[in-house]
Amino acid sequence: MLRSLRLAFTVVTLLFLPFAARAQLTIEIVGGAGTAIPIAIVPFGGEASFPLGISGIVGADLARSGMFRLIGTDNVNPRPVRAEDVQSDVWRGRGADAVVVGSMQTLADGRVEVRFALMDVVKQSLLTAMTYTVTPAQFRLTAHRIADVIYEKLTGDRGVFSTRIAYITKAGARYQLLVADADGAEPQTIVTSNEPLLSPRWSPDGSRIAYVSFEQKKPVVYVQNLGTGGRQAVANFRGSNSAPAWSPDGRRLAVTLTKDGGSQLYVMNADGSNAQRVMTSNAIDTEAHFTPDGAALLFTSDRGGGPQIYRLNLGSGAVERLTFDGSYNVSPRPTPDGKGFVFVRRDGNRFMIASQDYATRQVQVLTSGPSDESPSVAPNSKLILYANESGGRGILAAVSSDGRVKQRLVSAGTDVREPAWGPYAN
Amino acid sequence: MKKIAIAILMAALVAGCQTTSTTAPVEDKSGTSATPGAGTPGASTSGTTAGGVQGSSTGANPLRDPNNILSKRSVYFEFDSFTVADQYKPIVEAHARYLTQNRNARVTLQGHADERGSREYNIALGQKRADAVKRMMTLMGVQEVIVETVSFGKEKPRNMGHDEAAWAENRRVDILYAGE
Numbered sequence: 199m200l201r202s203l204r205l206a207f208t209v210v211t212l213l214f215l216p217f218a219a220r221a222q223l224t225i226e227i228v229g230g231a232g233t234a235i236p237i238a239i240v241p242f243g244g245e246a247s248f249p250l251g252i253s254g255i256v257g258a259d260l261a262r263s264g265m266f267r268l269i270g271t272d273n274v275n276p277r278p279v280r281a282e283d284v285q286s287d288v289w290r291g292r293g294a295d296a297v298v299v300g301s302m303q304t305l306a307d308g309r310v311e312v313r314f315a316l317m318d319v320v321k322q323s324l325l326t327a328m329t330y331t332v333t334p335a336q337f338r339l340t341a342h343r344i345a346d347v348i349y350e351k352l353t354g355d356r357g358v359f360s361t362r363i364a365y366i367t368k369a370g371a372r373y374q375l376l377v378a379d380a381d382g383a384e385p386q387t388i389v390t391s392n393e394p395l396l397s398p399r400w401s402p403d404g405s406r407i408a409y410v411s412f413e414q415k416k417p418v419v420y421v422q423n424l425g426t427g428g429r430q431a432v433a434n435f436r437g438s439n440s441a442p443a444w445s446p447d448g449r450r451l452a453v454t455l456t457k458d459g460g461s462q463l464y465v466m467n468a469d470g471s472n473a474q475r476v477m478t479s480n481a482i483d484t485e486a487h488f489t490p491d492g493a494a495l496l497f498t499s500d501r502g503g504g505p506q507i508y509r510l511n512l513g514s515g516a517v518e519r520l521t522f523d524g525s526y527n528v529s530p531r532p533t534p535d536g537k538g539f540v541f542v543r544r545d546g547n548r549f550m551i552a553s554q555d556y557a558t559r560q561v562q563v564l565t566s567g568p569s570d571e572s573p574s575v576a577p578n579s580k581l582i583l584y585a586n587e588s589g590g591r592g593i594l595a596a597v598s599s600d601g602r603v604k605q606r607l608v609s610a611g612t613d614v615r616e617p618a619w620g621p622y623a624n
Numbered sequence: 625m626k627k628i629a630i631a632i633l634m635a636a637l638v639a640g641c642q643t644t645s646t647t648a649p650v651e652d653k654s655g656t657s658a659t660p661g662a663g664t665p666g667a668s669t670s671g672t673t674a675g676g677v678q679g680s681s682t683g684a685n686p687l688r689d690p691n692n693i694l695s696k697r698s699v700y701f702e703f704d705s706f707t708v709a710d711q712y713k714p715i716v717e718a719h720a721r722y723l724t725q726n727r728n729a730r731v732t733l734q735g736h737a738d739e740r741g742s743r744e745y746n747i748a749l750g751q752k753r754a755d756a757v758k759r760m761m762t763l764m765g766v767q768e769v770i771v772e773t774v775s776f777g778k779e780k781p782r783n784m785g786h787d788e789a790a791w792a793e794n795r796r797v798d799i800l801y802a803g804e
Contacts, residue, residue: 394779396743415732416774417747438751438775441744454748456773460755461748482748498745505745528742542742549741571742616743 223365223382223594223607223614225262234267235352238294241271242314243279243301248334252302252312255341259359259381260348264603269294281315281324289319296325296352300344309333314344316351325351338383339623358576362620363583364388364398364407365594368613375409377424380619382607388422389429397441400620401448401468407618408432408442408451419453421468432470443487443495444468452476452486452495463497463510477510477517486510489532496520496530496539507541520554523561527552529572533599535579540564542571551584551597564601574619583607583617686722687801693718698782699757701795703738706752708760716757719799720764723771730802733757735775736782738791743777750775750797757797 239257260266269292271277278284278299289297300314315327326347332340339360346357361380366373375389375398389395393412400407401421408421417440422429433439437456444451448468455464458475461482466473477483481501488495495510507521507530521527526544533539538555548567554560564582573584581603583596588606592613596605607614686692699712708716723729735750754773762768783790 394776396747396777396779412776412779415734416772417776436772438747438773440747454744456751456755456775461751482745482752484748485742485744498742505742526741528745544741547740 222385223378223609225382225596226606226608228604228606234265235296236267236269236294237296237298237348237352238269238271238289238292239298240274240278240300242299242312243277245300245302247304248302248310248337250334250337252314252337252341252344253298253300255338255381256298256314256345256348259342259345259357262381262605263349263359264598264605265349265353280313281317281327284315284317284319286317286319286322295320296348298344298348305331310337312337312340312344316348338379342379342381355580356578356622358578358581358619358622360623361577362404362623363574364400364618364620365614366395366398366616367609368394368592368615369611375407377407377620382609388424388427396616398616398618399442399444400618401444402446402621403448404621404623406448406468408444410440410442419451421451421470430470432468433464433466433473434470435473441484441486445488446490446492452488454484454486463495465512476512477515485529487530487532490534490536496532498528498530507539520556520559521561531573531575533575533579534577537579540573540575540582542573551582553582553599562601564597564599565595565604570595572616574617576619577622581619583619585615585617687804694722697799699753699797699799700792701753701797703791703795705795706749706756708756713760715799716760717764720761720766723761723766724764730770731772732800732802733771733773734798734800735773736780736794736796736798737775737778738794739778739781739786740791741778743779747775747777750777753795753797757799 237260239253242253245251245253257268261268279301280299284297284299297317297319298314303311305311309331312330312332316325318325328347330340342360345359349357359380362377363380364375364377366375371392373391373395374387375395376385376387378385391411391413396410398407398409405425406421406423408419410417411420417438418431419433419439419442420429421432432451433453433455435455435457439453439455441454442451450465451468452463452465454461461484463476463483463486464473465476479501481499483497483499486495486497494512497508497510498505499508504525505528506519507527509518509520524543524545527541529542531540538553540551540553542549543552549570550563550567551565551570551573552561552563570584570586573582575582580599581596583594585592586595592615594607594614594617686694689695693715696715699708699715723731733754735754737746737749751773754775758771758773761771781794783793
């Protein structure tokens with residue numbers, strides 16, 4: 199936290215999209231990495247004939263990540279379109295370490311050929327060049343994929359620009375569960391209810407979302423198919439049914455049920471059949487999440503007095519307490535890289551996002567609160583999406599796993615909460 | 625048999641303190657109590673006795689009668705507490721008696737928590753409060769199967785404020801009868 203506070207916060211507002219879609223999230227960077235990579239994204243050849251280009255979205259993605267700094271491309275004549283056109287000394291003179299060039303050309307069948315090349319102008323070498331043949335409806339996804347490739351080539355980590363996120367909005371007494379691109383574009387409502395919605399969780403293949411709905415005046419767990427819109431109440435037992443979490447193979451769900459008394463952990467098939475209690479305690483056990491290998495559940499329990507995070511080995515039944523520092527540590531989310539977990543900790547009256555490494559047990563507090571909650575880790579383990587409050591309204595925010603890059607996802611007029619980062623699109 | 629004995633004992637205890645029992649104004653922690661002289665427990669009992677529960681020869685619904693303790697539907701909890709405070713026991717006891725005497729009645733106990741902390745953990749906290757009220761009812765002889773405990777966590781605050789007074793109103797269990 200201290201380190202992040204010491205950063206100079208430069209506020210860069212990137213309105214990378216027109217205000218067309220309603221309730222769309224726009225992302226602002228409120229703190230950047232210490233060493234952003236200077237990169238020039240040259241407008242693609244032929245791009246001007248398409249209303250929604252490619253290079254602008256690529257640049258916005260990279261800039262928003264906080265890992266890149268965009269270098270101006272004005273007044274470069276002739277404008278390079280292919281890798282061999284790039285004059286390294288010109289771009290070095292502008293301070294760029296990398297240059298992206300590309301082109302868009304309509305083919306005979308109406309589809310569009312999108313080419314791009316990424317040059318390292320320091321080493322004067324071609325890092326990658328790719329060609330995509332797509333329909334105009336796929337421009338946005340193509341741009342995100344190109345940004346993913348560039349991000350991976352230059353940072354070593356897989357990009358998550360082409361992934362999707364889910365979140366819940368509340369406007370008056372109207373709750374909605376939405377799915378959008380990772381940059382907030384193209385929001386689609388998948389559930390609307392007059393009662394609260396909670397805890398959306400993506401299936402590992404991204405085809406379904408499990409969530410909690412109170413439309414029956416009690417918490418019931420549903421699984422909804424994003425392709426068909428069809429859904430099924432998978433946990434609707436007597437009492438409360440909540441906190442769904444997918445097994446890594448997508449075949450099972452961990453849930454918290456109270457049907458046998460108290461909030462206890464169960465694992466069931468994804469269709470709701472064969473709910474088996476995985477542990478018996480006389481305390482609260484909830485918020486279970488599978489570890490990436492599927493062998494254990496991390497969960498929150500007050501068995502030691504206040505809420506702390508524990509790990510249940512599903513094979514042996516052994517339970518190990520993981521958090522010791524502080525009196526309130528909740529909402530564990532194992533990171534996909536298997537190295538540790540992200541959670542919410544309370545310090546005084548402040549709720550903050552923190553991470554803990556399994557091996558070193560070292561805790562790093564990533565945010566400053568005061569009301570940060572519901573963390574969700576990106577599939578590359580490098581970014582954490584979470585909810586907090588600003589001006590009395592729920593908003594979403596993101597922080598990099600090292601705490602350096604901070605983003606705010608702003609939506610006009612509605613409360614936004616309960617973010618869930620979807621898996622890689624493949 | 626033992627259960628019945630306990631029920632009778634508790635009913636007797638309730639009856640014993642009935643005339644002085646508080647109706648437990650819900651606002652008493654928020655500082656907005658309509659009753660002047662807050663701090664005088666049992667200020668507004670207004671003859672709400674056990675007799676009122678059974679009488680109802682007029683056909684009035686005791687659950688809706690504002691003069692009947694059965695119209696009191698919320699039990700409030702201290703911070704981090706899951707035990708029914710003394711001032712709310714008469715409410716729970718009155719509902720327990722009603723449920724033992726009206727065998728067709730079914731009730732849902734809705735637990736709630738204040739806005740601080742994890743949404744899912746707060747569901748469990750609200751559940752724990754609802755379970756505490758249920759336990760008190762079943763000790764008085766209420767059949768376990770006619771009481772369902774559920775939780776809304778922090779999702780349905782009664783007071784939208786963000787201070788201690790608001791939180792005190794939001795840590796509660798609401799008693800809802802089937803069909804209401």
